[in-house]
Amino acid sequence: MGTMLASPAFARTIAGLPWSPAQTSTPQSLVGQHFLTAAEKHCLDALTGRLIPSDEYGPGAPEAGVTTFIDRQLAGFFGRGDRWYMQAPFRDGIPGQGYQSEHAPAQLYRRALASLDAFCRATFGGRLYAELETEAQDELLRQMEAGDLSLEGVSAETFFGLLWENTIEGFFCDPLYGGNRDMVGWKLVGFPGARYDYRDVLDHNGAPVRLEPVGLMGGPQWRVD
């Protein structure tokens, strides 16, 4: 079973209600766990900063802690693909068959980030992706998205898909996972988070309902470093 499970899994025979106190299945924040190197984080900050930039609407992905989030996720069961079916043979499929890379997410990031920086160095006079002008960075992202960029050893399109998915996750997840720092993602859109009771506001009839967001660990003043 996945190591994600808070309580250990074991087979058992149950008669009666087996509830016992103080066994709440708490989330795993993966605080302090790392997978990425400094160079990889640098590249990832640049990539996610173009996907969700800092601008007049508020902080972008790097400021929201998306790189921290991805770093922790890649260090855990997600990065290892522990809950994905990763048996061979691996073949390129049609889009409707989804992810078919032989690399679990952590290894896919590792290869893609290295190949992207190698490509940039070779093409842009020794500069890394993070050192390019934003227009050039955007153009490379567009090419990856469209499958028009060939990166050594990985599908740029598959990487783009996963990167964009994880960037959105890191921008909007509960802050306990290291992303959505200070709830900037939730504040940007007006999502009140984990409040769990909206009976009082149901008859808003189209008027704004402004509620400060609340996360699983508390209010917006709470922060993860």
Added chain:
Amino acid sequence: MPRKLPETDVVLVGFGWTAAILAQELTQAGLRVLALERGGWRDTPTHFPPTVAPDELRFYWRKEMFQDNARETLTFRNNTGQMALPMRRWGSFLPGEGVGGAGVHWNGQTYRFLPSDFEAASHNVKRYGPLADGLTVQDYGVTYDELEPHFDRFEKLCGIGGVAGNLNGDIQASGNRFEGWRSSNYPNPPMEMTFAQHRFAEAAQALGHRPYPAPSANMSRPYVNPLGVQLGPCSYCGFCEKYGCGNYSKASPQTTILPVLMQHPNFTLKTHNEVLHITRDSTGRRATGVVHVDLEGETYEQPAQIVILCAYQLHNTRLMMLSGIGEIYDPRTGEGLLGKNYCYQVVSSVDVFYEDKFTNQFAGAGALGMMIDEFNGDNFDHAGLGFIGGGYIACWTTNARPIETHRTPEGTPEWGSAWKKAVAENFLKSTSISTHGASMAHAANHLDLDPTYKDVHGRPLMRMTYDFTANDRAMTAHLTEQARRIGERMGGREIRVKPRQGPYDSMPYQTTHNTGGTIMGSNPANSVVNRYLQSWEVPNLFVMGAGVFPQNAGYNPTGTVAALTYWAAEAIKTRYLRDPGPLVRI
């Protein structure tokens, strides 16, 4: 060699919605019942209290309560000309795992199929002439009238909130006038609607439709069910489908049956025990029990008088295949019945964006919606339309967790500053109309065993060959157009039509409404199980779940799945136990 265990009267394979119902019914009848569930124990205060449940990353995106893909998945292709590849992670549907099955994290949209849905072949042939080429649509072999008392039981078990449309034949103005007759009203009033539903209802009404509140298993008020189990009022928390409910407000096995069942001396549950196959005697006509394996890899032989598959449509079908009971369907010859008539649900949507109105869609619930049935089933004249079947059109306020739902108007770039701006501007000011269409059985769509890929035990994965049919494409285009017409009248700044086009894609979430594969019917030449969900080939084996649907209807399945389960339980209790053997003789 598996270790042989003492015999039980009934073994239930899986412990989700259908198993919980059967366990309650059969222990009450005095039988010793054992349920084998491959996932773990789950209860509200431990696994999804309000301080834990509203976690979008953990429960939806990291799929904590869904089936572990690493151990077993499906392979998928659109047609036999392609190579099926494994779904390396779940997407389009999310099979449940653990006590309560998908009943823990469903929405609670709870319907009775229309009377004509049960007679989809004969009804449509009579009205419109022969079925189109390739359609393998069949009658269920059981009628709405026969199932009515069983629908009623499930609605009362769950405390469904709604408004009757047809009380014993009397049409009620504010309910669904197309529904089959009901012997009593819903046990609870409908949920409290919010802004988007009001706008949808007004627009639908202006077009001459009759909107009605969707029947909901999210409690509209405190409720004590007939087993004496108490449910609390829904707080419209917005973390409903794909999440467990922390408030005891969503009907699930945990909140309706388990507190009573688990205390019954005749009932035993074994968790983290996966059933590998059904065993039979030398005649092959009698099931002797099942073989199961625990997490440590220890295998056991569990003898039983009656074996009942409750492992969800996909796994029921695969377990039949792995046990060698029945012939697997071959689309080239049309021979074989196991895996035949795999169907799904054909959905589309129309987003509505407001300029200065707030939908505040974070305040919602899994089954909070207004809907119309004018284009469902055969509620409208299909002459000249080129398809049979239909679906409902609804405006739900649910799903508005921001990783999953961040609607943007037509023409918005997919990322970057412009995307961010559009998401920021529209998150609180948008809603969506869904069309939820039937899926008609076709000779080309089927399930069988994959020749290449294996599960954690080294056994073949099931292979799904599926694409939308010409019938269903015409159906969904028609429904989407009706939804567009409603959306345009909801007073928004603009709409965005999201039709169902192109080949079926196994990745974006659509519904967990997989049907067929172990279909029911009138005789052993057209079905795997008879009208009592009893195997034709092995009479002490029963198969529950939506796998018995010969084709899928426009509604969500669970109301009908549960009614069929109660119906089968009654046949077992009142007839099978007295005279064990085939309940239908041909």
